[in-house]
Amino acid sequence: MRFSFRTRRAEPAAPRMNRWKDPQGERAVKQAGRTRTTRRKIVGRLAVVLTAVTILGWLITMTVTYSSRMVRELLEIHTITVEGIHHLDKQKVIELAQVKQGMPLHQVVPATVEEQIESHPWIKEAQVSRVPFHELRIAVVERKPAAIVRAASQNFLSDEEGHVLSKLGQADDDAFPLVTGIDLDGLLKGTDVVRRSIMSGIELARVIGQTFEGRLRVQAENQTNLVAFIQGVRFRFGEESVEEQWERFQRVKPTLKSLNFDGAGRGVSEVDLRYDNRIIVREGGG
Numbered sequence: 001m002r003f004s005f006r007t008r009r010a011e012p013a014a015p016r017m018n019r020w021k022d023p024q025g026e027r028a029v030k031q032a033g034r035t036r037t038t039r040r041k042i043v044g045r046l047a048v049v050l051t052a053v054t055i056l057g058w059l060i061t062m063t064v065t066y067s068s069r070m071v072r073e074l075l076e077i078h079t080i081t082v083e084g085i086h087h088l089d090k091q092k093v094i095e096l097a098q099v100k101q102g103m104p105l106h107q108v109v110p111a112t113v114e115e116q117i118e119s120h121p122w123i124k125e126a127q128v129s130r131v132p133f134h135e136l137r138i139a140v141v142e143r144k145p146a147a148i149v150r151a152a153s154q155n156f157l158s159d160e161e162g163h164v165l166s167k168l169g170q171a172d173d174d175a176f177p178l179v180t181g182i183d184l185d186g187l188l189k190g191t192d193v194v195r196r197s198i199m200s201g202i203e204l205a206r207v208i209g210q211t212f213e214g215r216l217r218v219q220a221e222n223q224t225n226l227v228a229f230i231q232g233v234r235f236r237f238g239e240e241s242v243e244e245q246w247e248r249f250q251r252v253k254p255t256l257k258s259l260n261f262d263g264a265g266r267g268v269s270e271v272d273l274r275y276d277n278r279i280i281v282r283e284g285g286g
Helices: 023-075 090-097 110-118 184-189 192-209 242-255
Strands: 079-083 123-131 135-142 145-151 154-159 164-169 178-180 217-219 226-230 233-237 269-272 280-282
Touching: 079 090, 090 110, 090 123, 090 135, 110 123, 110 135, 145 164, 145 184, 145 192, 178 192, 184 192, 192 217, 192 226, 192 242, 233 242
Parallel strands: 079 135, 145 178, 178 217, 233 269
Antiparallel strands: 123 135, 145 154, 154 164, 217 226, 226 233, 269 280
C-alpha cells in the first residue's frame, strides 16, 4: 500500500468577503433611515403649515375686528326722527321703540320696533325705516279722540273705533259727545260688542251734530235701540240706518211746531224714529 504525501497547492489570495452580514438587515436599516427622513420632512411641512395657518388666522381676526368696528361706526344710529306725533312726545315714542343713538342701525328689526310702538293706546299705526347710514325714521299715526265713554261712573277717552285712549276718572270734556250705557269690563277688554256700540254712538253724534249744536249724549247699551239727547229732546232710533231715520225726521221737522229745541227746560220732548214711514212725538217727557 502506497501513501502519497504530495503537498496541496495553495489557492491564490482573494478579497475577504463579509459573509456574516445579513442583506435583509441592511435593507431594513436603509428603510428605517428613509422613514426617519420622510418623517422629518412631514413634521417640517406641518410646522410650516401650522405657522402659516396661525398667521392667517391672526390676520383674519384682526381684519374682522377692525372691519366690525368700522362697520359699527359707519352704521351706528346718529339721528332718530319721529314724525306724525301730536299728543305724545318724541321721547315717549323712542322709549317705546327701545332704541337709542349709538346702536348699530343694521341690528334694528323694523317689524319688532313697530309692534312695540303700536302697543301704546294712542298709536294706531307705526312705520319704522332705516335710512343709510345713520338715521332711524319712525312715522306714526295717532288715534284721534272722538268721544267720552262713561262706564260704571267713570269716564274714558275713546277714539272713533272704540279704543280706549286714556282713563279720565271723574274728569270730563264737553267738546266730545258722551256715550253711556257701556259695560266697563267689555270696555277695558276692548271686546267687539262694546267697540261697535261706541262706534254706533259716535256715528249717531256725527249725524245729529250736522243739524243741532251743543253736546250730544248717546245711550248705546243696545245698538238696535240707540237713544240720543240733545237740546232737551230725546231721539229714539231703531235697526234701520241712522242716516235714513234722521233724513225722515228732517223732512217732517218743519211741521213739528210743538217740539222744544231751545234747551230751556220746559219739559223733555221725545221723537221716536223706530217705526217705518212714521214718527211718533211725545211731549212733556211722556
